[in-house]
Amino acid sequence: MNTKISPAATNRIEFRDVSFHINDILKRLIVSQVSLEIPHGETLVLLGRSGSGKTTLLKLINGMLLPTKGEILVQDRPTTSWDPIRLRRGIGYVIQEAGLFPHFTVAENVGLVPSLESWDAARIAGRVDEMLHLVGLDPREFAHRHPRELSGGQRQRVGVARALAADPPILLMDEPFGALDPVTRAELQREFSALVHRLGKTIVFVTHDLREALLLASRIVLLEAGHIVASAAPQEFLRLEHPEVRAFTSSLTVMPGASA
Amino acid sequence: MNPQTTWSFFMDHRDEILGATLDHLTLVIIAMIIAIFIGVPLGMFIVQRPALRTIALGAASIFQTIPSLALFGFLIPIPFIGGIGKRTAIVALVLYALLPILRNTYVGLTGIDPAVLEAAEAMGMTRAQILFRVRFPLALAVILAGIRTATIITIGVATIAAAIGAGGLGTFIFRGVALVSDSLILAGAIPSAVLALLADFLLGLLERRLKVS
Numbered sequence: 512m513n514t515k516i517s518p519a520a521t522n523r524i525e526f527r528d529v530s531f532h533i534n535d536i537l538k539r540l541i542v543s544q545v546s547l548e549i550p551h552g553e554t555l556v557l558l559g560r561s562g563s564g565k566t567t568l569l570k571l572i573n574g575m576l577l578p579t580k581g582e583i584l585v586q587d588r589p590t591t592s593w594d595p596i597r598l599r600r601g602i603g604y605v606i607q608e609a610g611l612f613p614h615f616t617v618a619e620n621v622g623l624v625p626s627l628e629s630w631d632a633a634r635i636a637g638r639v640d641e642m643l644h645l646v647g648l649d650p651r652e653f654a655h656r657h658p659r660e661l662s663g664g665q666r667q668r669v670g671v672a673r674a675l676a677a678d679p680p681i682l683l684m685d686e687p688f689g690a691l692d693p694v695t696r697a698e699l700q701r702e703f704s705a706l707v708h709r710l711g712k713t714i715v716f717v718t719h720d721l722r723e724a725l726l727l728a729s730r731i732v733l734l735e736a737g738h739i740v741a742s743a744a745p746q747e748f749l750r751l752e753h754p755e756v757r758a759f760t761s762s763l764t765v766m767p768g769a770s771a
Numbered sequence: 772m773n774p775q776t777t778w779s780f781f782m783d784h785r786d787e788i789l790g791a792t793l794d795h796l797t798l799v800i801i802a803m804i805i806a807i808f809i810g811v812p813l814g815m816f817i818v819q820r821p822a823l824r825t826i827a828l829g830a831a832s833i834f835q836t837i838p839s840l841a842l843f844g845f846l847i848p849i850p851f852i853g854g855i856g857k858r859t860a861i862v863a864l865v866l867y868a869l870l871p872i873l874r875n876t877y878v879g880l881t882g883i884d885p886a887v888l889e890a891a892e893a894m895g896m897t898r899a900q901i902l903f904r905v906r907f908p909l910a911l912a913v914i915l916a917g918i919r920t921a922t923i924i925t926i927g928v929a930t931i932a933a934a935i936g937a938g939g940l941g942t943f944i945f946r947g948v949a950l951v952s953d954s955l956i957l958a959g960a961i962p963s964a965v966l967a968l969l970a971d972f973l974l975g976l977l978e979r980r981l982k983v984s
């Protein structure tokens with residue numbers, strides 16, 4: 512049986528009536544009755560205030576958390592029946608502040624999953640160069656640097672390159688540009704939205720920034736306190752009347768120069 | 772105390788002093804190797820096991836609170852490890868060295884940026900890979916700081932080991948106290964201080980080289 516995430520299979524992700532609570536005395540419900548289908552090739556943006564359960568949903572997809580109720584299917588198999596290591600090797604993951612390995616060079620960071628997958632050295636080196644070019648970093652200048660020798664924006668680029676290195680069919684991104692200054696953030700958002708179309712991957716992108724969601728999403732799903740309260744294509748999303756949607760859209764209409 | 776007489780005493784007995792210094796160093800090195808081979812793996816082992824962690828760190832702390840002379844005394848009547856001589860001394864030195872090594876290994880392994888560990892897990896690294904390829908290299912400087920502390924403690928405590936016939940620089944100190952001879956005491960104290968300073972300096976150098984910022 513081939514237990515690996517295969518690029519050929521449809522990279523659907525499906526949440527079936529998923530609830531998740533923390534396993535302590537309070538049994539606080541973090542995610543509540545979420546049903547959601549993410550078709551192959553979609554860029555789904557999970558939007559919500561901080562604490563609404565976005566990161567939890569991502570970790571339920573790659574099996575870092577297992578549901579208390581319901582199931583999550585990745586390539587039509589529940590995460591509980593996946594070997595977690597195999598599942599995660601097929602899912603790229605980018606987080607805020609990048610989480611780069613400080614003792615590895617940029618090249619070693621980017622080449623990590625290929626090396627875990629025992630690619631030969633020449634193939635890894637070629638792939639690392641290719642990935643660094645893809646995210647706009649010159650390998651000759653950056654491959655041998657350590658993360659501490661990079662700016663915040665460069666680190667996030669390396670984080671994206673690392674997530675893409677083994678060509679995973681699914682990509683999870685948890686507020687990847689959230690810690691950057693506005694100018695760098697806008698730059699990376701633009702470049703990434705161009706990249707998304709070329710990659711053809713199933714992407715779940717978490718943000719609390721509606722502008723970012725509108726720029727990148729093929730569909731926006733809005734979370735409020737662990738519930739899905741809205742799900743729509745970007746243009747449609749702006750017209751929804753749900754109060755939590757309004758809370759987000761009203762943040763867009765602040766006039767430049769207006770002072771509180 | 773007369774520097775002149777002390778100096779000529781040193782020159783007259785330099786072979787004995789050098790021999791005792793080497794004995795001392797041997798005692799310390801053997802004890803440190805054993806302590807590292809117990810402390811580092813045990814520190815790695817208790818990271819995921821809170822119950823064992825409390826016991827291991829607690830026991831290691833208790834050994835440290837026992838005055839060294841008393842600890843040597845307690846060990847003498849114990850079969851196999853006890854008795855008079857080097858073996859008992861090494862056991863006691865290992866018990867003393869254990870806490871800093873164990874504690875720093877644990878602290879180093881657990882004090883790593885959670886985002887880095889989360890990324891490692893999300894990349895599909897196994898537990899063993901995370902331990903050996905991420906946690907351990909990132910903890911190395913902290914572990915080495917523990918080894919440095921333990922070495923300095925052991926060099927000092929090893930002078931007491933002469934009381935149970937283990938030899939080393941303590942021999943001069945104990946004899947010097949008995950004979951009220953400053954020169955004899957210094958013949959034990961000065962080389963032991965030099966050893967401690969040297970160990971501190973060299974291991975400190977290594978530690979800075981291994982530090983990942």
Ligand SMILES: Nc1ncnc2c1ncn2[C@@H]1O[C@H](COP(=O)(O)OP(=O)(O)O)[C@@H](O)[C@H]1O
Nearest residue numbers: 533541559560561562563564565566567568717
């Ligand atoms: N391990 C945990 N222990 C306790 N509370 C947690 C844990 N993980 C998440 N939470 C709580 O669950 C809620 C949702 O968290 P999260 O999914 O990280 O939200 P988001 O990513 O949208 O900010 C928050 O209220 C958070 O405090």
Ligand SMILES: [Mg+2]
Nearest residue numbers: 565566567685
């Ligand atoms: Mg989050």
